Amino acid sequence: MAYEFERKQRIAVLGGGPGGYEAALAGAQLGADVTLVERSGVGGSAVITDVVPSKSLIATAEATNSLAEAADLGVQFFSRGETGKPVRPEIAVNLAAVNKRLMGLARQQSEDMRAELVRAGVRIVTGEGRLDGSSAIIVSTSKDSGTDFDRVEADTIVVAVGARPRVLPSAVPDGERILTWTQLYDLQTVPSHLIVVGSGVTGAEFASAYTALGSKVTLISSRDQVLPGEDADAAHVIENVFKRNGMQVLSKSRAESVVRTEDGVVATLTDGRTIEGSHCLMAVGSVPNTSGIGLEEAGVQVTNSGNIRVNRVARTSIPNIYAAGDCSDSLPLASVASMQGRTAVFHAMGDAVNPIELRNVSSNIFTQPEIATVGWSQKQIEEGIAQGDIYKLPLKSNPRAKMLGIRDGFVKLFARTGSGTVIGGVIVAPRASELIFPLALAVEQRLTVDQVARAFTVYPSLSGSITDAARAMHIVL
Secondary structure, three states: OOOOOOOOOOOEEOOOOOHHHHHHHHHHOOOOEEEEOOOOOOHHHHHHHHHHHHHHHHHHHHHHHHHHHHHHHOOOEEEEOOOOEEEOOOOOOOHHHHHHHHHHHHHHHHHHHHHHHHHHEEEEOOOEEOOOOOOOEEEEEEEEEEEEEEEEEOEEEOOOOOOEEEOOOOOOOOOOOEEOOOOOHOOOOOEEEEEEOOOOOOHHHHHHHHHHHHHHHEEEOOOOOOOOOOOOOHHHHHHHHHHHOOEEOOOOOOOOEEEEEOEEEEEEOOOOOOEEEEEEEEEEEEEEEEOOOOHHHHHHOEEEOOEOOOOOEEEEEOOOOOOOOOOOOOOOOOHHHHHHHHHHHHHOOOOOOOOHHHHHOEEEEEEOOOEEEEEOOOHHOOOOOHHHEEEEEHHHHHHHHHHOOOOOEEEEEEEEOOEEEEEEEOOOOOOOOHOOHHHHHHHHHHEHHHHOOOOOOOOOOOOHHHEEEEEEEEOOO
C-alpha cells in the first residue's frame, strides 16, 4: 500500500533584516521549508549599518557625557603635572577605535543571527533576489566564472528588503566629507564641525551623539523645532539641551545644496546663508529598496513613495505575498518589522495570529536624554481624535533623579476620560527606552491609572514617577 506524504510548505524570504530574520525563524519553528535570500548579511542594514552601530556609537557618547558630568556628583579627575600640581585632564575620544568596536559588534551580531537560522534549519542563499511572479524568487550570485542564477520556488513569499538613505541631487554623498548615516563609521577622527541636515530622529540622534563626542555641531531644521511630529514638550526639552550643550540649531532653515571644498564642506541655505564645516551628515529620510525587484510584475501594490501596501497581518495585495519592515507602509521600526515577519508567517501557515495594532507600539529616540512614546499622542487628544486627560510630572521632583544629577525630562500620561484607562504616554529621561515598558504594557492590556498606581515601585527609582503620575490621575468613584 502506498502512502502519500504531505509536502512541507515552502517559504521564501527576500531580505534578512529584523523582519526577514523573524519570518524565517517562525517558518522553521512551524515546520516549513524555509529559504532566506540576503545580499549583504543576515541582519540587513538594521544590524550592519544602522541600528546596531548607531546605538553603539550613542552608548560611547553617553559614556563621554557621564565622565564630563561626573564633577556635578563630586567626582573629579586629576593628574599630576610637571610641577606636581594637579591638572584636570581632557576627555579624548578615539573615534577610529570606537568605530572599529561598533562595526565588530555589528558583524558579530550578524554572525550570531546567521548561526541561529542555520541551527533552525533555514537555508541561506547569498545574492541579489527578485520576484519571479508570485511563486518564486530568482537569485543572482556573482562568481569568478560569471553570474549564477538560483530559482527558489515558494508557496509563501515574505519581502523584507528594507530601505536606504535618501540622496538629494544637490548634496550627493562622497563617503568622505558629505555622508549618509551608513558612511559615518569610516571616520577616523571626530569631525571638528559637523553640519547635520535634517532634524528628524536620525539627524537628532547623531547631532546629540557627536556633540557629546566633542564635535561642534550645526543642526539645520526646516521646521519650527527639532523632531517635528514628536511630542512638542519632549522636542522642546531636547532642543534646549542641544543649545545648552553648545549646538547651533538653525530652525526654519532649509539646505539648498552641500558641496565639498578643499578641506571641508559648505552648506548653502535657501535664504542665501552659508555654513562652513569639516563634514556634513545628510539625514533627509529613506527610500524603500523596492525598485526593480519584480513587485509590479507580480501584481503587488505599492504607494507613491514605493512602499509596499500591507494590511494588519502584513499581507500584500497578492494573497501569498507578505511584506515586513521599512519596505512596507507600516512604521519604520525594527520592533515592528520583527512583529510583521512573525505575524506574516503565522498567518500564512494557519497558526493563531493577533493582527498588529500600531497604536500599541512603543518607540524611542536615542538622544540624550531619550524620548520614549506609546499610544495616542497629546496632539491627537487636543484635536479630539482621542478622548483623554493629560498629566505631566517633571523628573526634577523625583528623588532618584536628584541623586543622579538629572536636570531634564518628565513623565506624561494620557488616560481615557471617565474610565481612566491608560491610552498613551511620553517619557523623557535617561534610559527612557527601558522606562516606557510599563506604559506599553498598560496600553496593551488596557490597564487603568489606578491599576498602574497600585503596582509597587522601588524607592527611590525613576520608575516611581510613573506610579506617581498615575496616582495623580486617580479616578474618584
